[in-house]
Amino acid sequence: MRVRPRGLLALAAAAALALSAGGGCATLQQIASLRLVRFDLDGVSSPRLAGVDLSRLRGWDDLSGAEAARILAAVAGGSLPLRLTLRVAAENPADNPTPARLVALDWRLLLDQRETLTGSLDREIVLDPGSPVEIPLPVEVDLLRFFDESARDLFDLALAAAGGDTATHRLELRARPTVTTPYGPLRYPGEITISSTGG
Numbered sequence: 001m002r003v004r005p006r007g008l009l010a011l012a013a014a015a016a017l018a019l020s021a022g023g024g025c026a027t028l029q030q031i032a033s034l035r036l037v038r039f040d041l042d043g044v045s046s047p048r049l050a051g052v053d054l055s056r057l058r059g060w061d062d063l064s065g066a067e068a069a070r071i072l073a074a075v076a077g078g079s080l081p082l083r084l085t086l087r088v089a090a091e092n093p094a095d096n097p098t099p100a101r102l103v104a105l106d107w108r109l110l111l112d113q114r115e116t117l118t119g120s121l122d123r124e125i126v127l128d129p130g131s132p133v134e135i136p137l138p139v140e141v142d143l144l145r146f147f148d149e150s151a152r153d154l155f156d157l158a159l160a161a162a163g164g165d166t167a168t169h170r171l172e173l174r175a176r177p178t179v180t181t182p183y184g185p186l187r188y189p190g191e192i193t194i195s196s197t198g199g
Contacts, residue, residue: 036096037127041173041194042089042134047162049082049143049155050074054162060152075151080144082158086137086173088194094130101126103185104178109139111161112170116141124180137173 047054052067063071074080086109092100105121117139127133143154160169173194178187 036093037100037102037177038089038091038093039175039192039194040089040091041171042087044161044163045085045087045136047082047084047158049158049162050080054084054159057159059159060155063155071155072151075144075154078144079142080151080154081140081142082161083138083140084162086139088135088137088173088175089132090125090127090135091132092127092129096129099126099128101180102177103180104187105135105175106178107137107173107175108191109141110170110172110174111141111143111146111157113172114146116146 050071050073052063052070057063060068071080090102102125103122107119107121108115109117109119119137119139121135121137125133125135143158147154147157149157157169161171174191175194176188176191178185180186
């Protein structure tokens with residue numbers, strides 16, 4: 001996980017605000033425990049492009065004739081849906097004495113630095129110290145809404161998003177967690193950036 005400096009500064013400001021509001025040490029511990037949580041993109045599951053399973057493919061030449069025809073037909077028809085589940089791993093360090101209670105996670109999905117989707121996870125997840133938790137985020141994006149490229153280039157982009165070669169394409173998840181405190185929910189003031197391997 002990479003936390004940008006502005007996120008850390010904003011977090012400090014939130015801590016000061018919690019103190020001024022009478023939140024005290026309990027609130028500060030909740031804020032600190034959230035800051036220590038590590039978020040990583042731990043891979044993807046069930047990637048499909050226009051219904052074609054991408055998990056076994058390494059390049060365009062691995063497509064069968066029928067699969068290639070299906071992708072070409074989808075592009076010609078004006079819709080090329082990419083469906084997959086992002087596996088976000090959240091880990092509260094074992095030496096952190098306080099559990100982190102994640103109650104929401106607002107996120108934006110970027111492909112090649114272009115925002116495509118936004119979403120929110122709105123269920124509570126308790127992150128006990130030393131016990132990694134996988135958070136599945138199912139996504140569906142029509143690549144033709146955001147990219148004007150050839151079928152083969154779009155296939156390469158989808159394959160990279162599915163966990164393939166990231167040298168030429170980039171998948172990035174930007175998120176803002178919300179943690180619960182004894183005095184109510186507190187939204188993380190800045191975004192964290194969760195990138196694919198090599199990003």
